[in-house]
Each structure stands twice: as C-alpha cells, then as structure tokens.
Amino acid sequence: MSQQPDSRPQPSGADRVRRRDVVFVVLLGLAVMCVLAMSGELTLVAFVFSGLAFAALGLVYYLTAQGGADAKPAATVPQVMRETGPDSSELMIERLPIPILLVGPGGRIERANPAARSFLGLGAERGLLSTVLRQPRVLEAVSAALRGEKGASVEYSTVAPLESHVRAFVEPIRLDVAGPMPFRAMIVLADDTSSKRAERMRADFLANASHELRTPLASLSGFIETLSGPARDDEEARDRFLGIMQVQTDRMRRLINDLLSLSRVEMNEHVAPTGAVELSSLVREVVESLSPVARDRRITLDIDECANTATVQGDHDQLFEVVENLIGNAIKYSPDGSTICVCVFDDRTRDSAEQARERLTPDSGRITLTSPTLNPDQRYGVVRVRDEGAGIERRYLPRLAERFFRVDGQKSGPKSGTGLGLAIVKHIVNRHRGGFSVESAPGVGTVFSVFFPVPSGTKQPRESEGLQPLETDEA
Amino acid sequence: MVAPVNAPHIVKAFSEELEQLSADVSAMGGMAESMVADALESASTRDAERAAAVVLRDRDVDNRERVIEKQIIRLLALRQPIAQDLRTCISALKIVNDLERVADLAKSIARRVPTLIESDPTSFAVAVDRMGKVVQSHLNEVLDAYATGNAEKAIAVWERDDDVDEHYNALFRELVTAMADEKSMIEPGAHLLFIAKNLERIGDHATNIAEVVHYLVTGADIAATRPRGTRPTAFDGE
Numbered sequence: 001m002s003q004q005p006d007s008r009p010q011p012s013g014a015d016r017v018r019r020r021d022v023v024f025v026v027l028l029g030l031a032v033m034c035v036l037a038m039s040g041e042l043t044l045v046a047f048v049f050s051g052l053a054f055a056a057l058g059l060v061y062y063l064t065a066q067g068g069a070d071a072k073p074a075a076t077v078p079q080v081m082r083e084t085g086p087d088s089s090e091l092m093i094e095r096l097p098i099p100i101l102l103v104g105p106g107g108r109i110e111r112a113n114p115a116a117r118s119f120l121g122l123g124a125e126r127g128l129l130s131t132v133l134r135q136p137r138v139l140e141a142v143s144a145a146l147r148g149e150k151g152a153s154v155e156y157s158t159v160a161p162l163e164s165h166v167r168a169f170v171e172p173i174r175l176d177v178a179g180p181m182p183f184r185a186m187i188v189l190a191d192d193t194s195s196k197r198a199e200r201m202r203a204d205f206l207a208n209a210s211h212e213l214r215t216p217l218a219s220l221s222g223f224i225e226t227l228s229g230p231a232r233d234d235e236e237a238r239d240r241f242l243g244i245m246q247v248q249t250d251r252m253r254r255l256i257n258d259l260l261s262l263s264r265v266e267m268n269e270h271v272a273p274t275g276a277v278e279l280s281s282l283v284r285e286v287v288e289s290l291s292p293v294a295r296d297r298r299i300t301l302d303i304d305e306c307a308n309t310a311t312v313q314g315d316h317d318q319l320f321e322v323v324e325n326l327i328g329n330a331i332k333y334s335p336d337g338s339t340i341c342v343c344v345f346d347d348r349t350r351d352s353a354e355q356a357r358e359r360l361t362p363d364s365g366r367i368t369l370t371s372p373t374l375n376p377d378q379r380y381g382v383v384r385v386r387d388e389g390a391g392i393e394r395r396y397l398p399r400l401a402e403r404f405f406r407v408d409g410q411k412s413g414p415k416s417g418t419g420l421g422l423a424i425v426k427h428i429v430n431r432h433r434g435g436f437s438v439e440s441a442p443g444v445g446t447v448f449s450v451f452f453p454v455p456s457g458t459k460q461p462r463e464s465e466g467l468q469p470l471e472t473d474e475a
Numbered sequence: 476m477v478a479p480v481n482a483p484h485i486v487k488a489f490s491e492e493l494e495q496l497s498a499d500v501s502a503m504g505g506m507a508e509s510m511v512a513d514a515l516e517s518a519s520t521r522d523a524e525r526a527a528a529v530v531l532r533d534r535d536v537d538n539r540e541r542v543i544e545k546q547i548i549r550l551l552a553l554r555q556p557i558a559q560d561l562r563t564c565i566s567a568l569k570i571v572n573d574l575e576r577v578a579d580l581a582k583s584i585a586r587r588v589p590t591l592i593e594s595d596p597t598s599f600a601v602a603v604d605r606m607g608k609v610v611q612s613h614l615n616e617v618l619d620a621y622a623t624g625n626a627e628k629a630i631a632v633w634e635r636d637d638d639v640d641e642h643y644n645a646l647f648r649e650l651v652t653a654m655a656d657e658k659s660m661i662e663p664g665a666h667l668l669f670i671a672k673n674l675e676r677i678g679d680h681a682t683n684i685a686e687v688v689h690y691l692v693t694g695a696d697i698a699a700t701r702p703r704g705t706r707p708t709a710f711d712g713e
Contacts, residue, residue, distance in 0.1 A: 107498065121623075128498035131622040134505025158615065159512060159608055351631060367641045373616065374631040395645040402601060 026058035099189040102173070103129050103142055105181040119189060138168050138187070145172035145185035155192070162373070165192040193270060205263050212255055212404055212418075216248040251418075258420040262403075265318070265427040273315040273432060276455065279381050280309045280344045282316070286323045287342065294331055300339040301327070310346035310381030312452035318428045319452070323383055325421045326448050330387035332417070333446075338388040345382040346454070353380040353451035354437045364441035365394035369401045370426050371435035372453070380434065380451040391442035400438060401426035425450065489554050493563050496546060497622070500567045500574075503539045504618040507574045510536070510581035511614065511677060515607040517588050518670065519600055526588035529581060536578035540571045559694075566691040570621065573680040573687075577614070580673040580680075587666045594663040599650060603667055603674075606642040610674045613639065613681040621688045629688035632681060633697055639678035646671045 030051060037047040093100060099116035103109055107129045112122055120132040130139055135156040145151055151171035158164050169188040176182070223241045231237040280303075287301045294301050312319075330340045345353070351374075355366055372378075392400070392407060399405045404419040429436040434452040510529050517525035547564050550556065556564055613632050620628035647668065654664040689697040 106495070128494060128501075130498040130502035130505065134501050134508060134618065134622075136502070136506045136509055139502055139505065156509075157512075159611060351634065365641065366637070368635070368638055374628050376627045394641070395648045398605060398642045398645045399602065402605070 022058070026054050030054050030058075099187075101129070101187040101189075103146070103185040103187060105146060105183075107139070107142065107146075110184065116189065119191075135168075138170065141168070141170040142185045142187065145170050146181070146183050148172055148174070148183045157196075163193065163197070165196040166190065167192050197270070198267070201263060201266055205259065208403060209256070209259055212259075213252060216252045216255075220245055220248055255418050255420075258418045258424065261321070262420055262424050262427065265424060265431060269427055269431045271431070273313065273318070275313070275315055276311050277314045277316050277319050277452075278309060278311050279319075279346075279383055279452075282319055283323055283342050283344055283383060286320060286327055290324065290327055290331065293328075294340075297331065297334075298337045299331055299334055302339050302341045304341050304343050308344045308346045310344055311454065312381040312432075312434075313455045314432050314434075314452050318431070322425050322428050322450055323385075325425050326383070326385045326450065329417075329421060330385050330389070330446075330448075333389040334387045335389065340388075341384075341386040343382075343384040343386070345384070347379045348382055348451065349376070350374055350378065350380060350435065350451075353382045354435055354449065355439060356384065356447065356449070359441075360439055360444050360447065361441040364439050364444070365392075365397050366437070366439040367397045368435065368437040369398075369422075370430055371437070372433045378456070379454045381454055382449055382451040384447055384449045386445060386447045388445045391444055391446055392438075392440040393442055394440075397438060397440060401436070486554075489556075489560075492546075492550060492554075493556075493560060496543070496550065496567050497563065499539075499543050499546065500570055501618065501622045503536065503543060503571060503574050504614075504621070506532070506536050506539065507577040507581065508611070508614055508618065510578050511584075511607075511611060514581045514585040514588070515604065515611070517585060518591060519604050521588075521592040521596070523589045523592060526585040529585035533578050533582040536575060540575045543567065543571045562691050562694060566687045569687045570684050573683050577677050577680050580677050584670050584673050587670055591663060591666045591670075594659070597653075597660065597663050597667070599646070599653070599664075599667050602642075602646050602649070603670055606639070606646060606671060606674050609638055609642055610678045610681065613678055617681045617684045617688065621684065621691075624688075624692050626689050626692040629685040629692070630697065633685040633689070636678060636682045639675055643671055643675040643678075 033042065033047055033051055033054075036042045037044065093113050096113055097115050099119040100113045101109055101116045101120075102111040109122070109126055109129055109132075112120075116122065122132055129142060133139070135154075137154040137156055141152040141154050149172065151169070153167060153169045155165065155167050157166070167190045169190070171186045171188075173184045173186050174182050175184055223245050227238060227241055231241065283303060287303055291301060327340065327342065334340060350372060354368055354371065359366070396405075396407050401422045403423045406417065406419045426436055429450055429452070432452045434450060436451075437449050438446065439449075440446040510532055513525060514529045517523070517529065547568050550564055554560070613635065616628055617632045619625070620632065650660075650664045650668055650671075653660045686697045689695070
C-alpha cells in the first residue's frame with residue numbers, strides 16, 4: 001500500500017521497526033474487537049468483515065516487512081557501486097603530501113593521514129592532540145571548532161631545536177552521529193618554513209654584506225683620496241698604499257665569496273643531502289690539499305685515523321669545505337712546528353660523538369655549537385681536529401659560530417679571516433642533520449668535532465646506548 | 476621490564492583520565508614554551524606590545540596549573556593509584572609546578588622588554604638570543620620526552636644542562652666587562668643580565684623536568700644511575 005517500489009530495495013532498520021509496530025497495532029485491534037464481540041457490543045457480521053479487513057492489512061504490512069528484509073542482500077550490488085565515492089576520496093587523503101588530521105571530542109586524534117603522522121611524529125595509536133602538538137593557539141582553535149564555532153587559521157613557529165614556521169587551518173566538521181558532540185575539528189598543516197627563511201635570509205645577507213664591506217671600502221676610498229691628492233708624486237707612499245689596497249680588495253673578495261657560500265648553504269639548509277661520503281678518504285684529500293701551507297710553517301698533519309672508515313650521508317663538496325675550514329683554522333692558529341691531529345671515528349651515538357671521553361685538561365671548556373635532536377638508534381661518523389694552539393678563552397666559545405665573530409687579537413693582521421668560516425661549518429653541519437662541538441683549554445689546544453649521520457640500515461648498532469666504544473687512542 | 480606508560484588499564488575510565496592528565500600537562504607545557512618563545516622574540520624584535528601580551532598570558536598558565544592540580548588530587552583521592560599510575564600523578568604534579576615557574580620567568584623576561592628597548596640596541600642581543608635558543612630546545616626536547624615517555628631523551632637534556640651554564644657564564648663575563656668599560660651599557664646590561672639569569676633558571680627547570688620524566692618512565696633516580704661529569708665551575712663573580 002504505502003510501499004513505493006523504488007524504496008523497496010533498501011528498507012532501513014527504522015522502516016522495518018515501524019512496519020512491525022503496524023502489525024502489532026493491528027493484532028491489538030483484533031483482540032479488542034474480539035472482546036467487544038464477546039460482550040455483545042458488536043454484531044457478528046460487522047465483526048467478521050472488519051476483522052478480515054484488519055487481518056488483510058496486517059498481512060500486507062507483514063509481507064512487505066519480510067520482503068524488505070529479504071531484499072537487502074540483493075541490494076548490495078548498487079551499494080558497492082555507490083561506495084567507491086568515499087573510498088577514492090579516502091585513498092586521495094591517504095596519499096596527499098599535506099598533513100591532515102581529524103580531531104574528535106576531548107582532543108583525541110581520530111584520523112591522521114601518513115603525511116600528518118610523519119610531520120608530527122605520531123605513532124599508530126590514536127593519541128591526544130596536545131601530546132604531539134602543544135601549540136596553545138592551535139589547541140584553542142581546535143577546542144573552538146569542537147564546540148562548533150567558526151574555523152580559524154593560526155600560525156605557529158618553533159625556533160629550537162629546529163626552526164619551523166607552520167600555518168594550521170582548523171575547520172569544524174559536523175558529523176552525522178548521535179550524541180552531544182557532533183563536531184569534529186579538521187586540521188590542515190602547511191609548512192611555511194622555506195618562504196619565511198628565504199625572506200629573512202635576504203634581509204640578513206644585505207645587512208651583513210653592507211656592514212662588513214663598509215670597513216674595507218672606507219679604507220680604499222681614503223687611500224684613493226690620498227693618492228689622487230697629497231701623495232700623487234710620492235713614489236714610495238704610492239707603492240705602499242697600492243699594496244694595502246691590494247690586501248683590502250682581496251679581503252673584500254674573500255668576504256663576498258664566503259657570504260655567497262654561506263647564503264647558499266643557508267638556503268638549502270632544510271633540504272637534507274642524499275649522497276654518501278667516506279670520511280677518512282675525505283680527510284686525506286683535504287690534508288693533501290693543505291699540506292703545502294702546513295709544510296711552510298713546519299706543522300705536522302697527523303692523520304691518526306684510529307683505523308676507522310666511516311661512510312656518512314652527505315654532500316662531498318660541502319663536507320670537504322667543513323673539514324678544510326677546520327684544518328685550515330687549526331693551521332692558521334697553531335704555532336710553527338706543532339702537530340695537528342685529525343681523527344675519524346665511526347658508529348657513535350650522538351652524545352659520544354659530541355665530545356671525546358677524555359678532557360684536554362680537567363677544567364677545559366666544552367660547548368656544543370649545534371647538534372641534532374636525539375635519536376637513540378642513529379649512529380654518527382665523527383671527524384675530530386685537535387691543535388696545539390693557544391686555545392680559546394671559555395667566554396668566547398659560545399660565540400665561535402657567530403657570523404663575523406673573531407676572537408680578540410685576531411681581528412687584524414695578515415692572518416685575519418672573514419669570521420665566516422665556522423658559521424659556514426655550522427650551517428653545513430645543520431643541513432646534514434649532524435653536530436658541531438668544541439673543546440678548548442687556553443695554552444693547551446683546541447678540539448673541534450663535527451659528526452654526520454651514518455645512513456640507517458648500512459650498519460647494525462654495535463653497542464647499546466650505555467656501552468660506548470672506548471676512545472683509548474685519542475687522549 | 477618496565478611497563479609502557481600507556482599500558483591498558485582494567486578500569487578504562489581511569490586510564491583515560493591518566494591519559495588526559497598527561498595531555499593537559501603537555502598542553503600547559505606548550506603554553507609555557509610559547510611564552511618563553513614570545514618573550515625572547517619580543518626582546519629581539521623590540522616589540523613592547525608582544526611583551527605585554529606575554530605578561531598577561533601568565534595568568535592563564537597559573538589557572539591551568541590550579542585546574543591540573545585539582546585533577547591530580549581528585550585522581551589520588553578517588554583511584555588511589557599505585558606504581559606507574561602513582562608516578563604519573565606525582566610527576567604531573569611536579570612538572571606543572573616547574574612549568575608554572577618557567578612561565579613566571581618568561582613573564583619576568585617580558586616585563587624587562589619595555590625598559591630594555593628604551594636604550595639603544597646592543598651587540599649582546601645575539602648572545603642572549605643564542606642562549607635562548609639553547610634553553611628553548613632543552614625545554615622542547617624535555618616536553619617531547621614527557622609526551623612520548625622517552626627516558627633517553629630526558630637523560631640527554633639532563634646531561635646538557637652544562638651547555639646552558641657555559642652560555643650563561645660567557646655572557647655574564649662579557650656583559651660585566653662591557654658595563655665596566657662603558658657607562659651607557661650599565662642600564663641595558665643590567666636588564667640583559669637578568670634576562671640571562673632567567674633563561675638559565677628556565678634551563679634548570681627543564682633539567683628538573685628531565686629528572687621527573689626519567690623517574691616517571693623508569694622509576695629510578697637519574698642522578699643515582701648516571702654520574703655527572705665535571706661541571707663547569709662557577710666563576711668568582713657569583
């Protein structure tokens with residue numbers, strides 16, 4: 001009767017219940033009529049006809065209910081066809097490289113696509129959002145969305161241990177579920193780090209370049225003025241001035257080269273390198289290229305490799321620059337006739353890579369200039385460069401990797417550097433997700449250590465965290 | 476073998492409450508963290524408005540601390556937890572205390588910003604910034620260690636407290652020298668000294684949290700299991 005042919009194939013559970021109710025009411029009606037007929041209120045003819053009508057109605061309803069239930073299995077075919085819609089969007093979300101999360105009541109993560117899992121370092125279990133994303137502004141926006149308020153776009157940034165700028169779009173979604181809390185919050189994260197960095201880098205570069213180039217430029221223009229004025233005919237002064245101008249222009253050229261190299265490294269700092277580099281052969285290459293300089297000063301370059309080869313993940317040219325800078329510095333600040341030791345170690349945990357086991361002196365200063373976040377399973381290949389120079393005062397250690405920082409007394413003279421070498425080292429090391437540390441004792445010497453991650457899977461972790469290989473041959 | 480922090484519980488509601496407690500502590504950690512970050516940012520960008528906002532946010536952290544404390548007391552009274560669960564409650568209690576102090580210190584850094592920017596920028600801003608980054612990374616790592624129940628990470632932070640001390644000592648000496656050399660440095664120098672001291676204390680609180688996380692995960696005292704190496708000695712000035 002009321003049954004429409006098109007709605008027959010899929011009667012919902014609620015429909016079927018309603019039909020049963022109808023059957024129940026019909027039976028109840030029959031019973032009431034029986035009582036009325038027995039008490040003589042109803043004539044027999046009327047009772048029989050209306051009873052038959054009720055019975056027919058009940059039967060029809062009962063049959064449609066049965067038929068509806070029977071029809072259900074047959075209806076699965078069109079349903080499967082229709083379900084491909086949600087299925088494909090599911091797959092699309094799974095493969096999307098943009099982190100997307102769905103947060104349920106109480107801040108519980110209900111769904112997260114793989115991009116979100118890796119972005120937040122989320123395990124497989126459904127955790128609470130605030131344990132993986134502590135940013136108060138995001139959490140506020142999420143709880144507003146869970147109350148059904150308008151979505152928001154919030155920005156957050158962390159400066160340490162890794163600099164990152166992220167924009168989070170939080171949007172409420174109303175789900176068709178029973179219960180008091182039908183709202184879910186959808187979070188889409190967008191990583192703004194590279195554009196923010198590029199922006200700041202440009203400003204920094206201009207500021208640095210103009211600041212550092214001003215000094216040599218001022219002296220150049222002073223000499224030019226003198227040469228074109230009072231000293232025009234003074235041959236001796238002219239030669240001397242030209243010599244100084246040559247030194248200044250050389251310095252400017254070095255500065256610009258270093259600045260360019262620094263900003264190139266900085267630009268790519270968040271892109272991890274992919275190549276593989278063998279550290280001990282790299283050290284040998286560098287030592288070969290620097291040996292003429294060392295020979296001039298009677299400095300011995302001792303490649304005490306400690307019988308180690310270490311293959312690390314990295315860009316060969318950049319690692320060359322790192323080791324060259326460190327050994328070059330060591331040569332520059334060592335007295336004539338001294339020895340510089342270069343060691344390569346393999347298979348170290350982060351903390352044992354950072355510093356040697358033995359201190360140079362009991363009260364030597366040690367500081368980590370940059371280091372990767374701790375991953376207990378990650379192993380590192382280490383290069384340590386130890387000189388017997390004057391050492392660096394403890395209070396200068398934190399500033400070593402600062403741009404244009406030169407320890408007092410190194411600011412002038414023929415040996416003066418650009419103050420960018422160690423800054424470049426630090427940025428290259430950062431890009432390689434490695435670490436850079438220094439230990440120094442005035443009057444005894446300085447040890448610089450750099451370490452780079454060993455590609456995972458090439459080496460089995462040899463020791464447990466507590467048992468680190470002894471560095472007997474180092475002290 | 477130590478049971479994992481989130482081992483299933485017989486009473487499901489209880490284990491959910493414990494999980495919620497950890498999540499709330501983490502969220503409070505995020506609040507304290509962002510206050511430190513914003514206070515330092517306002518100092519380096521010389522942004523007095525931002526600093527004022529940080530000062531106001533301290534109250535939120537205080538409120539959050541009270542709420543969490545109540546939650547813990549309720550848990551203790553109703554569930555009478557033992558072993559791992561008791562450690563979860565006690566360590567949450569300790570950590571929120573440290574976090575509240577961190578937020579206070581961030582507030583006191585932010586309070587100095589308006590007076591600091593009245594004087595000319597000094598070259599020490601970079602050094603303060605760098606020290607701030609070290610402290611922030613410690614705080615970040617220790618809160619990560621708490622959220623993931625990673626004792627190794629906590630140990631790593633605990634062992635690195637020396638770094639913060641080195642930075643502080645170096646900065647202290649340089650500032651004192653600069654203030655002795657130049658009269659105009661005295662005022663900004665004094666403020667920077669206090670900022671550096673506050674950062675150093677935030678670093679200490681991060682170390683405290685690391686100890687608590689280690690205790691939470693392993694049930695053992697960190698100092699008893701890992702002897703510390705030679706510490707950088709405090710210099711004559713202190």
